[in-house]
Amino acid sequence: MRIKRWWNLSLVLLLSISLIVGCSKGANEPSGTDSATGNEAAGTKLEPVTLKIMIPGDRPPDMDLVIAEAERRMKDTINVKLDIVFVPWADLGQKTQVTLASGENIDLIFDAPWLHINQMIADGFYEPLDDLLAKYGKNVLEKRPQQMWDANKYNGKIMAVPLGLVYGTGNSYVVRKDLREKLGIPPIKTQKELIDFAYKVKEQVPGIAPFMAAGTSGQQTYSIVGLRSQFDYDTHVRFTHALGSSLMLYYKNNDGKVYNLLEDSEPVMTWLKEARQMYLDGLVYKDILTAKDFIQPFLSGKAAIVTKGSFGTGLSFDQQFKSNVPGGDLETVTFFDGTKGANMSNFKQWNFLAVPKVSKNKERAVMFMDWANEKENYDLLSYGIQGKHWEPVGDMEYKLLDTKGYWGFGYVWVWNPIDERSDAERDKKYDEFEAVLRDADNFTRDVLTGFDFDSAAVQNDLSQYNTVEAKYYPALFNGVLDPEETLKKFEAEAGPSLKRIQAELQKQIDAFLAKK
CATH class of the missing domain: 3.40.190.10 (Periplasmic binding protein-like II)
Structure with a gap:
């Protein structure tokens, strides 16, 4: 369980406009309707595809319930089924590296600068995503501010989708x-x-x-x-x-x-x-x-x-x-020192989701990421079944109902700074510090930014x-x-x-x- 929801290891961005943008899509809007994915737009139903996704952590007991609901929502749109492989954090580096080196078919995989993303990119294991995101990933692109994309490219290309919320770590x-x-x-x-x-x-x-x-x-x-x-x-x-x-x-x-x-x-x-x-x-x-x-x-x-x-x-x-x-x-x-300028940032994120070159379903993998970055789908994958595992508190907070059936691990596969909710029952003592992390102007710019x-x-x-x-x-x-x-x-x-x-x-x- 490396640190379920409470361990926010990731570096991330959040603009002041995020609340506005996050609320602009209604909770009852049908899933999968705003992805410009060609066949769906033309009304042709896609053939079913199973995506194999490798992410770190422990599998929650109610994961099958969440997957079943996600697949139900996707059936008439991107028609994806999910085979999610959880890897213990302690085994993550070796397991993911061996999997990629063996050529095993994986469609989406977690990686990070503190793991081996630079090495995997250098060795040619990941697919460049600029064109795929432009065609199939409108939500993925829009839910992350441009500063986040600019600071997290590799040799000028998007080699993986950054997952994060703030400019520094608490x-x-x-x-x-x-x-x-x-x-x-x-x-x-x-x-x-x-x-x-x-x-x-x-x-x-x-x-x-x-x-x-x-x-x-x-x-x-x-x-x-x-x-x-x-x-x-x-x-x-x-x-x-x-x-x-x-x-x-x-x-x-x-x-x-x-x-x-x-x-x-x-x-x-x-x-x-x-x-x-x-x-x-x-x-x-x-x-x-x-x-x-x-x-x-x-x-x-x-x-x-x-x-x-x-x-x-x-x-x-x-x-x-x-x-x-x-x-x-x-x-x-x-x-933590919250004084303006006391902390330094290069605005890099610490968690990423990549599409391996061996994937036979690259387009559908990006379609799935796009689907997951719609508000109600993001809520499902991040918090579980509404009414069973959690309930919304306004548009930007949530209340946990069942802490054992499904725990949040959005930071390893869906995190974006617009849709993420805050725990309504969190210790609000540190909200002021959290606000510091979300404002780029509070940071001294690292000379190695970019x-x-x-x-x-x-x-x-x-x-x-x-x-x-x-x-x-x-x-x-x-x-x-x-x-x-x-x-x-x-x-x-x-x-x-x-x-x-x-x-x-x-x-x-x-x-x-x-x-x-």
Whole structure:
């Protein structure tokens, strides 16, 4: 379940006009009537086609009900049936790469910059979508502002549909409020106070791990050090275009330089040492590296703090926790700075949906995406059956009715900034911060905005490096391994490959900046 609806890992755009546009299509408008798809417009019914769609996460119990309703709506229009394959988040990188390399027929597939989208594009696995979207994807195009398209092309082409809502990420820690109050600790306002709380839990609350974070490959933005880096307002450490969510290479200071952790260790080394000390002192969940879904131990009451990729918790998250921990209570702690200009953005999105070149149903795949970007169909795929799983609250909010039968995972296949609703029972404490994320003028522009990395020249190095990273990185960035000793092993096994990747990335950045 990587983080069902509450884990909003994706970077996204939302213009102020989105509310107006989102309300312009009535909820009762028939599905599939505004797609300029040729045969339907001419009144000729299309032959049935089954689309195989590969996305991450766990299959909800009521998924078959939602698919049946979707297929019923599509029968007389685009005539599509859905074969949806869910891949566990921990297996996502390997499974999707092997599937694409094998030539297995897949019609739509999830990918991301923090996964391997650049590599897959460079290797020619994805179909360019400009012409297909122009012919069959009117809704897909219109539901995403031009700024989003401009910032998320590859070599000037649309190689995948961006999925997102804001210009930056809201990050936080979910904390056991009941334990904090029981221990007589005031509300947490700083990183030091958060760690001090963890030590108090270790000392006075036996049987509960103080700290949980993401410990598997593909989720390292939410490792102990990964999330710590998201609150770096001194140097603005950021992930690079080459390695996605790895900080072995990183940007800082918005200076257009690529830094190598093996050569320029600060401030990352300080965070690694802090994480190591936490682990040595027994603050970190003992099975952090084997928990495929790192949220579950927290929801089960086995941890006091967990990393999270959004502000607030949401009703679904709260209800699952309280069903497991009667009398428990949660709160979110964030060190986000909402001051204008404090945060940096290149306006890239973090989640995408691509059409593999091997697909035999490319046109119908784009038709389906277009259908899914109509308001009532978007609601169905995002929230489930209206009246059973959810109910609307106005045009822009929803109320959950059943948190176990169908959970939201729109961010992996349909997200757009116009149709997305907000949880009416969300923690509105952070609405002000959410508004900051949705306004581009609040961000300092990254000097690399518009830059794309072509990994073709270093594909072998990336493959060699990724093998070594999978062995060390999750443990290193969660304090399980000693940073100095581990980085020596890292350098011995992958140092030359990492250096060549750094050099190629810097070469392309220098050329990009020289043209500005």
